[in-house]
Amino acid sequence: PQAGPGRVGTCGTRGPGPGTMLAPQHFQTFVFLDLETTGLPPDRPRIAELCVFAVHRNSLLQRPLLDTTGAPRLPRILDQLTLCVDPLQPFTPKAANITGLSQQGLEENGKRGLDQAVAQALAGFLARQASPLCLVAHNGFAYDFPLLRTELARVGTEMPPGSGCLDTLHAMKELRLGGQGGYGLGALFQGLFGREPNGAHSAEGDVRTLIAIFLARAPQLMDWAARRARAWGDVPPMYL
Ligand code: DCM
Ligand code: MG
Numbered sequence: 001p002q003a004g005p006g007r008v009g010t011c012g013t014r015g016p017g018p019g020t021m022l023a024p025q026h027f028q029t030f031v032f033l034d035l036e037t038t039g040l041p042p043d044r045p046r047i048a049e050l051c052v053f054a055v056h057r058n059s060l061l062q063r064p065l066l067d068t069t070g071a072p073r074l075p076r077i078l079d080q081l082t083l084c085v086d087p088l089q090p091f092t093p094k095a096a097n098i099t100g101l102s103q104q105g106l107e108e109n110g111k112r113g114l115d116q117a118v119a120q121a122l123a124g125f126l127a128r129q130a131s132p133l134c135l136v137a138h139n140g141f142a143y144d145f146p147l148l149r150t151e152l153a154r155v156g157t158e159m160p161p162g163s164g165c166l167d168t169l170h171a172m173k174e175l176r177l178g179g180q181g182g183y184g185l186g187a188l189f190q191g192l193f194g195r196e197p198n199g200a201h202s203a204e205g206d207v208r209t210l211i212a213i214f215l216a217r218a219p220q221l222m223d224w225a226a227r228r229a230r231a232w233g234d235v236p237p238m239y240l
């Protein structure tokens with residue numbers, strides 16, 4: 001049976017891949033997420049920048065207006081939160097290079113570590129959105145969701161337990177929605193809109209790119225989310 005809005009219990013249905021799916025449901029808000037960090041999973045990375053944009057399903061299902069380059073304009077009505085965080089450990093040279101961030105730079109700008117205040121800001125942001133919520137991140141299952149779980153566990157908090165999680169890398173691959181250049185965020189954007197995205201490897205830039213890609217394939221991805229989203233509570237932390 002189709003769970004209505006507000007009914008967000010996990011049902012333990014096993015899909016073809018690993019992990020537990022939520023009961024099929026009509027997510028009201030999609031929360032697009034990207035993290036910039038000090039490195040890759042073997043480096044036990046720490047978050048240095050976090051960005052979330054919350055967009056209601058109604059805006060995602062409208063035909064988007066296009067910008068002067070032919071890429072979709074983001075919906076007029078959305079909430080956004082971007083926070084810089086002192087990761088309290090150095091960046092790998094690669095991470096520093098691609099993000100343009102450094103621990104020293106964050107310190108010099110008075111940024112604090114990922115503390116209760118960050119967790120409360122995020123919780124307050126999410127509490128304002130129409131539920132049920134589906135978090136969306138590109139490569140989210142392998143990277144952003146587990147790392148956010150690790151960082152929130154450090155400060156003793158969690159996301160709303162009924163939240164769904166959608167990994168657009170995983171979904172676009174299974175739906176065979178990729179272009180010639182593969183399924184990376186930049187390649188998908190390039191394949192759809194014929195140019196490089198702006199702001200790559202800034203958290204906000206990557207979220208804007210992700211939303212543009214999502215808008216181009218919204219009906220399929222939202223249908224996928226309704227059937228195949230995983231439960232936040234089933235995302236294992238990256239490390240503890
Ligand atoms: N990252 C990395 N090396 C790469 C790609 C990513 O260390 N080759 C890390 C640093 C980034 C984080 O992953 O801040 C998130 O990647 P992205 O900017 O693609 O969201
Ligand atoms: Mg990313």
Ligand code: MG
Pocket residue numbers: 034035036200201202203206
């Ligand atoms: Mg990024």
